[in-house]
Amino acid sequence: MRRDDRDEPFDDLFREIERMMNDMMNGSNMDVHSGPDVENGFGADTHVDVHDTDDELRVIADLPGVEKRNIELECDGKTLTISARSDHREYDERVSLPRRVNEHTATATYNNGILEVVFEPADQSSDISLE
Structure with missing residues (x-):
């Protein structure tokens, strides 16, 4: 285990959550009813x-x-x-x-x-x- 892994044990989890949120906001995982243009x-x-x-x-x-x-x-x-x-x-x-x-x-x-x-x-x- 590297030292920085012990310092920030949730870093990978937070990166994954951020990736999923970005995917969702960009429309890649949006359902048919909401579509990618959320702001419209x-x-x-x-x-x-x-x-x-x-x-x-x-x-x-x-x-x-x-x-x-x-x-x-x-x-x-x-x-x-x-x-x-x-x-x-x-x-x-x-x-x-x-x-x-x-x-x-x-x-x-x-x-x-x-x-x-x-x-x-x-x-x-x-x-x-x-x-």
Whole structure:
């Protein structure tokens, strides 16, 4: 073992992490949805939060550079799909909701690149009486 190996035992690990981060930022390991042009819209700029209270479930997504007419929302009660596109990107995010919601009463707003979708909780299933 060389002396400098003992002085910096994590040097190789840090170099490898830095290499992987550089590869990721340069687009070599990016997935289809985010693409290599992270600075042009989706990808690192996009963030989705889910807030669950007793009365409602709120999904908030940052969609910078997207026009309202280029956003499509779909929900099956358990998963919200957000599809959007800008001049530089196509975005398809599936958000697993923490509980079942009533997708028929959902409301959505989009303002200054922020999408907000509000759901009411789904009614509890009915009891089935055994006769």
